Amino acid sequence: MSDPPICYPAQATGVSASRANILAAIDLLGDAQAQLRTAFPSGWTGTGANAYTTAVLGLLHHAQGIDRALRMADRTVVRMDAELEVYRAGGTV
Amino acid sequence: MSTLTREPDVGWTFTGWPGRGLRVTVTGGRTPTSVDTAELVALGERLRVAADVVSAADASTVINPLEYLPGVPWAWTAFEEVQDIRIRATGLQNLARRIQDLAADLELQRLWYEEAEVRASTVFRPPVWRNVVAHAPKRLLPARIRQAITAARASDALRVGGHLAATYDGLNSSPLPDAIVAQRHVRALGEEMQYMDKDLLDGSVEVDGQRVDVREMTAVQRSALVALPWLARASVVGNRGLPLTTVVTAMRRGPTTAADPTALPIPGGLSRRGVVSPVPPGGSAARAPGVASALATTVGRRVPTPRSESDVLGRIPALEEEIGRRGTGAVEILRTTDAEGGRHWTVVIPGTQDVWADGENPMDNETNLLTIAGVRSDMTIGVAAAMHQAGIARGEPVAMVGHSQGGLVATQLAADPVLKREFRISTVLTAGSPVGTMTIPPGVEVLSLEHVQDPVVGLDGAANTAAPNHLTVAVGGGAEPASLGERHRLPTYTGAADLLEGLEDPSVQQWVARNREAMGAPAEGVRTDSMVFEIRRR
Numbered sequence: 346m347s348d349p350p351i352c353y354p355a356q357a358t359g360v361s362a363s364r365a366n367i368l369a370a371i372d373l374l375g376d377a378q379a380q381l382r383t384a385f386p387s388g389w390t391g392t393g394a395n396a397y398t399t400a401v402l403g404l405l406h407h408a409q410g411i412d413r414a415l416r417m418a419d420r421t422v423v424r425m426d427a428e429l430e431v432y433r434a435g436g437t438v
Numbered sequence: 439m440s441t442l443t444r445e446p447d448v449g450w451t452f453t454g455w456p457g458r459g460l461r462v463t464v465t466g467g468r469t470p471t472s473v474d475t476a477e478l479v480a481l482g483e484r485l486r487v488a489a490d491v492v493s494a495a496d497a498s499t500v501i502n503p504l505e506y507l508p509g510v511p512w513a514w515t516a517f518e519e520v521q522d523i524r525i526r527a528t529g530l531q532n533l534a535r536r537i538q539d540l541a542a543d544l545e546l547q548r549l550w551y552e553e554a555e556v557r558a559s560t561v562f563r564p565p566v567w568r569n570v571v572a573h574a575p576k577r578l579l580p581a582r583i584r585q586a587i588t589a590a591r592a593s594d595a596l597r598v599g600g601h602l603a604a605t606y607d608g609l610n611s612s613p614l615p616d617a618i619v620a621q622r623h624v625r626a627l628g629e630e631m632q633y634m635d636k637d638l639l640d641g642s643v644e645v646d647g648q649r650v651d652v653r654e655m656t657a658v659q660r661s662a663l664v665a666l667p668w669l670a671r672a673s674v675v676g677n678r679g680l681p682l683t684t685v686v687t688a689m690r691r692g693p694t695t696a697a698d699p700t701a702l703p704i705p706g707g708l709s710r711r712g713v714v715s716p717v718p719p720g721g722s723a724a725r726a727p728g729v730a731s732a733l734a735t736t737v738g739r740r741v742p743t744p745r746s747e748s749d750v751l752g753r754i755p756a757l758e759e760e761i762g763r764r765g766t767g768a769v770e771i772l773r774t775t776d777a778e779g780g781r782h783w784t785v786v787i788p789g790t791q792d793v794w795a796d797g798e799n800p801m802d803n804e805t806n807l808l809t810i811a812g813v814r815s816d817m818t819i820g821v822a823a824a825m826h827q828a829g830i831a832r833g834e835p836v837a838m839v840g841h842s843q844g845g846l847v848a849t850q851l852a853a854d855p856v857l858k859r860e861f862r863i864s865t866v867l868t869a870g871s872p873v874g875t876m877t878i879p880p881g882v883e884v885l886s887l888e889h890v891q892d893p894v895v896g897l898d899g900a901a902n903t904a905a906p907n908h909l910t911v912a913v914g915g916g917a918e919p920a921s922l923g924e925r926h927r928l929p930t931y932t933g934a935a936d937l938l939e940g941l942e943d944p945s946v947q948q949w950v951a952r953n954r955e956a957m958g959a960p961a962e963g964v965r966t967d968s969m970v971f972e973i974r975r976r
Contacts, residue, residue, distance in 0.1 A: 363501035367520070373495035374530075380488035381537070384481050391471025392464065392943050393547065397481075400540050407533050408492075414523045415499065421519065422501060425510045432509030 361429075364422045371415045378408045461543045462937060463550050463890075463912040466904040467945025475555075478548040485541035489534050496530035499523055546890065546914050549618055550901075558625065558656035558875070558900040562641060564633040572636035594634050601627040609893055609922055615914060616922070617888060620896030621874075628657035628899050635664040645813055655811065658899035659875055662807040669795045669803055676794035738967035743774055744784065745959050747867055747950070748935035750839045754788045754928055760970065761791050767801040767973035769821050771828040774958030774966045782837075782958030783830050787821060789842025789870070789928075798974050801843060809846040810875055810898055814854075817847050820973035822857055828969050830861055837956040838866045841928055842894060845871025845886070852882045864956035865949065869931035874900035878908045885949045887934045890914035892925040909945055913937065 360368070384401055386394045501520050506513035524530050571587050579587075605623035612619045637643050641653045643663055652660050744750045753770060761768045772784040788801065795804030800816035808815040830836060838848035845868025852863040853876060866884040875898050878884050886902055888895040890912055902910040913934045919925050938950050954960050 361505070363505065366498050366500050370495040370498040370530075373491050373498060377488045377491040377495065377537075380484055380491060384484040384488065386477065386481060388472065388474045388477050389481075391473070392469045392945075393471065393473075396942065397540075397544070400543075404488075404533065404537055404540065407528060407536065410528050411523060411530055411533060414529075418499075418501075418516075418520050418523060421516050425501075425506050425513060425516055428510045429506050 361422065361426045364419065364426060367415060367419045367422055371412065371419065374408060374412055374415065378405060378412070381405050381408065460913055460937065461546060461915040462941060463547055463914070464909060464941070464943045464946060465550065465554055465912070466902065466906070466909040467943070468906045468948070469943070469945050473551050475548050475551050478544055478551070482541045482544040482548070485537050485544065489537035489541065492530055492534040492537060496524050496534060499530060543915075546615065549614065550890070550912060553618055553621060554901040554904055556625075556901065558658065560654050560656055562653040562655075564639045568633050568636070569639055572639050594630075597630050598627065598634075601630060615890035616893040616919075616925070617890050617896045617912075620893035621899055621901070622896075624658055624897055625899035628659075628661040631661035631664050632657040633660075633664075635667070638663060645808070648813070650811070650813055656875055656900060659811045662811040663813075666795070666804065666807050666811075669807065673794035673796050673804075676797065738771075738773060738969040741772070741966050741968045743959065743964050743966040744772065744957065746935070747839070747938055747953065748932045750784055750786055750837075750867070750957070751841060751869055751928065751932045751935055753786050754841055754844075757786065757970065758788050758791070761788065761799070761801070764972065765799060767791065767799050767817060767820060769824050769971050769973060771824060771830075771969045771971065772957075772966050773828065773969070774961075774964050776958055776961045777963040780958070781831070781834050782956060783825075783828070783834060784837045784839060784957045785821065785825060785848065787817075787838070787840035787844030787847050789840075789844050796975070800973055800975050806843055806846065806897075809843070809850050810872065812850075812875060814850070815847070816975055817843070817973065818850050818854075820971075821847055822851060822854075824969075824971035824973065825851075825857075825861060827971065832860060833862055835864045835956040835958075836861050837953050838863055839869075840867070840871060841869045841931060842871055842926065845869055846873060846876075849873045849876045849878070849884060852884070853877060853879055855879075865953040867935070867953065869928075869935070870894055870926050872896065872898035874898035874902050877903075878905060880907065882907060883949050883952055884908045885938075885946070885953070886910045887931050888912045889925040889930050889934065891919050892930065893923060894926045909949055911938065911941070911946060 381401060381404055385398055389397075499520060501513075501517055503513035503517040506516075510516075522529065526532070567590070571590070576584060601623060605620065605627070608614075608619045608623060609616050633639060635643070638652055638660060642649050642651050644650070645663065645666070650663065652663065655663075744753070750772075753772075757768055757770050768788070770786040772786065774782040774784070776782070790801055790803065790806060792799045792802035795802055795807075800820055805815040805817040809818065825836075838852060840846070840848035845866075848866050849868060849871070851857055852866045857863070858879065858881075863882055866882060868884065868886045870888065870892050871886065872895055873884070873886055884907065886895075886909070888902075888910060891914065902908060904910070911934070913930075924930075938946060941947070958964050958966075
């Protein structure tokens with residue numbers, strides 16, 4: 346299961362366009378994973394069905410790796426937004 | 439909705455060969471399988487939806503570094519990191535492609551299953567009007583009916599021409615794999631053609647003096663017999679008017695024990711008449727039409743022992759080169775002797791070498807039509823004679839390997855009740871051969887390699903029967919073929935044979951083990967000798 350998006354204090358005033366994009370990507374990827382979880386065979390059995398199941402599991406594993414990378418990207422964007430906020434306020438980073 | 443529940447039935451192996459994009463479908467074998475093609479459709483649809491959603495996620499994975507400059511100087515680095523999530527091998531774009539590939543595999547699999555479910559009809563029911571036309575004295579028919587008959591015959595030719603044109607068009611433009619396109623068109627053409635020869639309407643037809651019952655044949659098999667005289671007539675031009683009917687098998691390498699090999703007919707040799715050819719008292723049957731004669735010798739040339747199926751298929755190009763130089767047919771027989779003196783045999787049969795019929799080389803289209811119809815061809819007789827000549831003893835394991843027509847001939851020999859008593863044919867490997875009309879007897883294990891873009895494998899108009907002892911390994915994917923029929927060439931099948939060892943399918947692995955045992959390949963300290971036999975009509 347995908348983790349829910351993390352809410353950072355720096356984002357209290359609103360979500361930047363970049364972060365909105367990344368959060369949307371995380372949401373969509375969650376939808377795709379949900380769709381893949383419904384794509385396991387039920388009545389189809391045998392060697393082919395086993396091989397297909399392994400292939401779908403491989404895709405889910407691939408998707409989970411991307412999910413982690415997107416969440417790290419989200420944290421990066423949060424940091425960027427925070428630094429930009431400080432910069433605009435006239436402070437130093 | 440269709441459900442396959444025969445046990446054992448079909449299996450499927452998905453292979454993710456990196457960089458090659460090849461897909462492998464296995465049907466037949468001993469692995470119990472149940473398939474509902476409607477379920478496959480639903481699963482494919484879910485995969486396509488998932489791929490679309492991943493593509494949308496990919497489009498959304500973007501940040502604008504310009505919004506952060508100059509306040510956040512490392513914004514470009516962050517931008518590149520986010521871009522990397524999209525394009526790297528474990529990224530979003532590749533995930534979408536992988537899901538689409540799996541959906542395409544599933545679709546191909548569904549098509550293959552559905553084709554496998556279509557059983558070719560063997561109902562023999564000629565239209566009444568054709569019987570009337572065939573048997574009614576023309577002079578007694580009213581003029582209008584005679585005109586109608588003439589028009590019907592013209593429409594026969596038009597329908598056949600129309601089918602051929604539609605097939606060509608379909609092969610060039612249909613999104614379906616060429617093998618399936620060819621199979622469907624040939625099946626439809628067979629329904630049209632099967633009663634176009636009036637000699638066939640009473641349920642049997644004479645082929646080279648042999649009465650062949652057509653009532654249990656498929657429409658495509660009957661059509662092959664209908665096409666035979668057409669091909670023979672056209673071949674008079676191709677063969678410069680020279681009709682040839684007798685097969686001669688002569689050893690090309692090694693010492694001979696007689697000046698004229700045709701003087702040594704082999705008792706037990708096959709003939710067109712479907713019986714063991716006895717040596718006639720006080721004479722030789724070798725020159726009688728349709729009798730294969732042979733020369734007994736077992737001495738050959740030492741060659742490296744083939745270790746795999748692709749090694750054996752790899753011997754065919756040199757054989758074909760020889761055939762091209764001589765203008766006759768040829769077959770290679772490998773004798774592998776193990777350290778204990780046990781002998782193993784591998785018979786290697788190339789594909790079609792001549793488009794005509796009745797010429798000196800029996801590896802022609804006449805052999806193709808006859809073998810598809812299940813009738814012994816000159817090539818079949820010639821290879822059987824070569825096997826006798828090579829000295830294959832009863833009980834010694836034999837592995838047969840054939841490309842295209844070679845696979846048809848090999849399967850026909852393996853299924854032959856006469857040869858079954860003579861030789862222990864253990865395994866058959868067919869590569870790009872339309873063997874869907876063949877019945878494999880118990881005791882013989884056949885593995886058919888088929889490329890889904892090879893139209894030749896569809897020329898039988900029927901999918902291979904998914905039997906416990908008949909495995910079909912269908913390979914698809916890879917680069918688009920540059921030309922029609924490119925996938926029929928040998929390199930496609932040597933490449934496909936290379937995949938066999940890595941397929942995680944128990945039935946395939948059992949077949950590979952049995953085949954290599956028959957070839958004598960796994961043993962240490964073995965010696966392999968090659969014998970090449972020239973096969974010709976005269």
